[in-house]
Amino acid sequence: MSDPVLNTAANTTLTQSDIPAVRVASPESYPIAVFTGFLDWFGNLGIFSWQVLRAGVTPPYELRELIRQLDDVGSKSLPLVALAGAAIGTVLSMEVRSSMTRFGATSMLPSAVVYSVIQEMGPIITGLVVSGRVGAGIGAELASMKVTEQIDAIEASAVNPYRLLAATRILACILMLPLLTIAGDACGVLMGWVAQTLVQPISFHQFIDAGFRGSTLKDFLPPTFKTAVFGLIIGLIASFQGMRTRGGAEGVGRAATNSVVLASLFVILADVVLVKLILVIFS
Amino acid sequence: MATTQDIAINQATAEPADGAPAVAVEDLCKSFGGFNVLRGITLRVGRGETLAVLGRSGTGKSVLLRLIIGLESPDSGSILIRGQDTAGLTLDGMGEIRKKMGFLFQSAALYDSLTIAENVAFPLDHHRKDMSRSERSDKVDALLTEVGLPSAHQKMPSDISGGMKKRVGLARALALDPEILLLDEPTAGLDPISSGEIDELVLKLQREHQMASIVVTHDLHSAKTIANRLALLDQGKVAIEGSFEDLQQSDIAFVKEFLKQS
Numbered sequence: 001m002s003d004p005v006l007n008t009a010a011n012t013t014l015t016q017s018d019i020p021a022v023r024v025a026s027p028e029s030y031p032i033a034v035f036t037g038f039l040d041w042f043g044n045l046g047i048f049s050w051q052v053l054r055a056g057v058t059p060p061y062e063l064r065e066l067i068r069q070l071d072d073v074g075s076k077s078l079p080l081v082a083l084a085g086a087a088i089g090t091v092l093s094m095e096v097r098s099s100m101t102r103f104g105a106t107s108m109l110p111s112a113v114v115y116s117v118i119q120e121m122g123p124i125i126t127g128l129v130v131s132g133r134v135g136a137g138i139g140a141e142l143a144s145m146k147v148t149e150q151i152d153a154i155e156a157s158a159v160n161p162y163r164l165l166a167a168t169r170i171l172a173c174i175l176m177l178p179l180l181t182i183a184g185d186a187c188g189v190l191m192g193w194v195a196q197t198l199v200q201p202i203s204f205h206q207f208i209d210a211g212f213r214g215s216t217l218k219d220f221l222p223p224t225f226k227t228a229v230f231g232l233i234i235g236l237i238a239s240f241q242g243m244r245t246r247g248g249a250e251g252v253g254r255a256a257t258n259s260v261v262l263a264s265l266f267v268i269l270a271d272v273v274l275v276k277l278i279l280v281i282f283s
Numbered sequence: 284m285a286t287t288q289d290i291a292i293n294q295a296t297a298e299p300a301d302g303a304p305a306v307a308v309e310d311l312c313k314s315f316g317g318f319n320v321l322r323g324i325t326l327r328v329g330r331g332e333t334l335a336v337l338g339r340s341g342t343g344k345s346v347l348l349r350l351i352i353g354l355e356s357p358d359s360g361s362i363l364i365r366g367q368d369t370a371g372l373t374l375d376g377m378g379e380i381r382k383k384m385g386f387l388f389q390s391a392a393l394y395d396s397l398t399i400a401e402n403v404a405f406p407l408d409h410h411r412k413d414m415s416r417s418e419r420s421d422k423v424d425a426l427l428t429e430v431g432l433p434s435a436h437q438k439m440p441s442d443i444s445g446g447m448k449k450r451v452g453l454a455r456a457l458a459l460d461p462e463i464l465l466l467d468e469p470t471a472g473l474d475p476i477s478s479g480e481i482d483e484l485v486l487k488l489q490r491e492h493q494m495a496s497i498v499v500t501h502d503l504h505s506a507k508t509i510a511n512r513l514a515l516l517d518q519g520k521v522a523i524e525g526s527f528e529d530l531q532q533s534d535i536a537f538v539k540e541f542l543k544q545s
Contacts, residue, residue, distance in 0.1 A: 051374070055374070060409070150395070152354050152392065153392035153393075153394070153455075155353075156352050156381060156384075158378035158379070158409070159378070160375060160378065
């Protein structure tokens with residue numbers, strides 16, 4: 001019925017004077033309080049993930065909301081991701097050219113740009129850009145719905161908010177991140193070529209041919225599809241932070257900030273693990 | 284105002300055919316952060332009956348409604364909806380029970396990204412897939428007309444007044460033709476004229492739909508107008524339950540003080 005993640009005392013009519021004074025932790029017990037808070041957060045995230053998974057895999061499926069979220073996460077993030085990818089491609093081309101010229105290896109420049117963009121820079125930049133735009137959006141939207149009792153109203157209407165709000169957003173992030181990464185990679189490679197050809201003219205066909213020479217799909221597919229994990233992290237953390245918010249406008253702001261900070265942090269940490277996994281599995 | 288005879292008739296017809304009251308709350312306790320908000324509440328509401336729950340701010344009136352609809356879990360005690368215990372139900376299991384209930388939030392809690400018509404259609408879109416789009420649209424028209432807002436379909440919640448929001452919230456609560464209606468402060472924050480209109484609307488809906496209703500309010504005038512029975516909460520317990528005349532004749536100091544200040 002009621003669950004520990006969604007249901008807090010935030011929306012009751014209790015006044016501050018009704019609540020017993022909060023005990024302030026002594027300096028000695030502060031590390032313990034931080035540690036238990038850390039465990040509490042992960043515990044609640046685990047319960048939340050289970051609720052979302054259980055709601056998401058059982059009918060009825062919220063296809064209309066999923067399509068709306070795919071549009072919101074995907075097409076509305078595309079310009080930002082494309083711009084970030086283009087900037088990264090340009091900068092990489094300029095920086096790599098400088099280094100390659102020093103070692104007399106300018107012919108390696110297309111490969112260096114293509115590999116750098118597709119294997120690492122494109123996925124991580126896309127993850128961070130989306131965690132900023134979409135993470136903040138999901139966190140703030142759900143937090144606002146929480147503090148204005150809209151999530152309670154959804155639940156009171158016999159609609160599962162985990163299914164309608166969280167599962168759709170998380171799935172949209174999982175599906176859209178790889179596609180956005182491909183778009184960001186394409187813009188990065190294109191602008192890498194533009195930056196190269198402005199200094200030393202080369203046809204796009206030649207640039208691509210040199211860039212992808214000797215490579216196979218396993219060089220490019222795992223780094224691209226690892227961003228589905230970034231999508232899971234962004235959607236899950238932002239939905240979790242939003243749906244457990246307490247306390248008015250301040251709570252909404254805090255949820256949006258925490259969504260971005262935590263999602264970005266976990267995307268970077270996940271990248272470290274995933275890169276190692278990909279190297280172990282595919283080398 | 285209902286007479287004692289009216290109340291006797293209502294209480295006699297309060298039990299549905301299967302014998303179980305629409306809502307039965309037994310020895311309900313709930314605390315937040317060590318503070319006991321409800322300390323053993325027992326109440327019963329039958330079909331066609333309206334119970335008004337009164338009390339000072341912070342005495343747990345809204346918490347009681349949130350417990351009944353399953354938005355909070357009780358620490359102890361039981362809640363039976365038409366004889367079915369809600370304890371231990373999953374979110375989807377509770378959802379089946381919630382389909383029989385309508386809930387009007389104190390803030391109306393309209394979905395701010397949806398139009399008024401979409402707000403009212405929300406429960407229908409999710410639970411009445413057997414209805415065609417035009418049937419759902421007709422139902423929304425009928426509900427908005429019933430609450431006196433026949434031409435507000437395309438407005439956004441931010442564009443309408445507090446009283447209109449309450450009406451829309453009521454229309455949404457009625458969308459699935461509930462057997463039980465829970466109203467949290469339906470007249471709070473409204474001017475006397477709007478409050479009177481909401482009261483009349485609630486009375487009209489009760490006459491036409493014969494729902495069991497629980498109305499949480501601190502507005503004694505509104506409670507007298509719309510309820511058959513009143514329950515006054517004090518320090519997490521029911522201080523007195525009965526007709527308005529019962530409350531007037533009570534010797535309990537808190538009841539006297541509450542009536543004097545209202």
